[in-house]
Amino acid sequence: QSVLTQPPSVSGAPGQRVTIPCTGSSSNIGAGYDVHWYQQLPGTAPKLLIHGDRNRPSGVPDRFSGSKSGTSASLAITGLQAEDEADYYCQSYDSSLSGSVFGGGTKLTVL
Amino acid sequence: QLRLQESGSRLVKPSQTLSLTCAVSGGSISSGGYSWTWIRQAPGKGLEWVGYIYHTGKTSYNPSLKSRVTISIHRSQNQFSLNLSSLTAADTAVYYCARGVLLWFGEQKTFYFNSWGQGTLVTVSS
Numbered sequence: 001q002s003v004l005t006q007p008p009s010v011s012g013a014p015g016q017r018v019t020i021p022c023t024g025s026s027s028n029i030g031a032g033y034d035v036h037w038y039q040q041l042p043g044t045a046p047k048l049l050i051h052g053d054r055n056r057p058s059g060v061p062d063r064f065s066g067s068k069s070g071t072s073a074s075l076a077i078t079g080l081q082a083e084d085e086a087d088y089y090c091q092s093y094d095s096s097l098s099g100s101v102f103g104g105g106t107k108l109t110v111l
Numbered sequence: 112q113l114r115l116q117e118s119g120s121r122l123v124k125p126s127q128t129l130s131l132t133c134a135v136s137g138g139s140i141s142s143g144g145y146s147w148t149w150i151r152q153a154p155g156k157g158l159e160w161v162g163y164i165y166h167t168g169k170t171s172y173n174p175s176l177k178s179r180v181t182i183s184i185h186r187s188q189n190q191f192s193l194n195l196s197s198l199t200a201a202d203t204a205v206y207y208c209a210r211g212v213l214l215w216f217g218e219q220k221t222f223y224f225n226s227w228g229q230g231t232l233v234t235v236s237s
Contacts, residue, residue: 002157034214034223036223036224038224044229045207045228045230046158046207046224047227048223048224051212051223051225052214052223057225089157089158091158091223092221093216093219093221093222095219097173097174098171098174099160099162099171099174100160100211100221102157102158102160103157105157105158
């Protein structure tokens with residue numbers, strides 16, 4: 001059971017907008033620790049998508065955006081493309097565990 | 112451009128020790144502001160933080176693995192390594208090395224991971 005909770009799967013049609021929630025608690029997201037997001041294409045290493053709740057590294061399209069409120073964070077993808085089909089993970093810090101924690105991952109299917 | 116490359120034992124027997132090394136190129140492992148981290152992913156499962164070593168040599172481990180994990184830094188070779196002892200089938204996973212970028216939260220160090228190795232599958236089986 002992951003410390004951060006994500007839905008196992010989401011789906012959307014090309015061009016649509018999807019959101020992937022990440023729910024934590026008072027010892028991680030709710031304490032104010034930053035949330036980061038990763039994209040993992042099949043058979044490859046994860047790639048940083050969003051850091052510090054809402055910041056995109058150079059080269060990440062602005063179709064990807066992050067937000068945070070209370071004990072939850074969210075990744076939004078607009079203008080969905082077939083190449084976005086991947087697993088997405090949120091990550092934060094947990095003060096009870098004194099270390100990094102990940103969500104269980106969400107598989108995005110582009111219909 | 113920073114590059115990380117894992118190497119080491121791919122098939123290990125139960126109760127034995129896993130040893131992996133991460134070679135870093137394109138940047139110095141002695142640079143401040145970064146952690147050198149191991150993250151693993153069991154087949155079909157999510158990501159699990161194993162632990163990290165800071166450039167000072169200070170370590171932090173996942174509490175669920177702490178009694179079995181050692182991460183070391185080898186500055187002259189620009190490498191860092193992972194030893195995981197008393198292996199069981201549950202330790203079968205792809206092991207990734209990664210560079211963590213430091214974010215201060217008050218006096219607490221936190222990290223996000225902006226560079227990853229390609230990963231290496233370690234199978235625990237007799």
